[in-house]
Amino acid sequence: MREFERKLNNIVQVGTVTEVKSAGGLALARVNILGRVTDFLPVFMWANDFVKVWLPIRVGQQVAVLSPFGNGNGGFILPSIYNKNCKEPGGANDTDVIVEI
Numbered sequence: 733m734r735e736f737e738r739k740l741n742n743i744v745q746v747g748t749v750t751e752v753k754s755a756g757g758l759a760l761a762r763v764n765i766l767g768r769v770t771d772f773l774p775v776f777m778w779a780n781d782f783v784k785v786w787l788p789i790r791v792g793q794q795v796a797v798l799s800p801f802g803n804g805n806g807g808f809i810l811p812s813i814y815n816k817n818c819k820e821p822g823g824a825n826d827t828d829v830i831v832e833i
Contacts, residue, residue, distance in 0.1 A: 742802045742803065745766075746765070747764050747766070748792060749793045753772065760772040774808045795810060
């Protein structure tokens with residue numbers, strides 16, 4: 733039962749990016765989750781066969797790590813969780829797309 737609980741707790745976790753790299757066309761990052769740093773994991777980006785969106789992930793950014801099978805060093809990173817250090821852009825609402833650089 734303890735192994736099941738551990739895997740269940742690993743499915744979705746929030747942490748902070750500690751290191752980033754791009755290798756072989758993949759955006760990769762390590763994440764500190766409660767004092768444990770993950771292996772390099774792929775970063776989720778919007779892409780298909782005709783549109784690709786590149787939003788670089790940065791050290792110190794708060795992210796969610798999704799590990800579908802509960803392996804803490806597997807899965808992928810969902811970037812950019814708004815928080816006290818990274819607030820929504822000015823004028824944010826439910827109808828407009830805002831890009832703030």
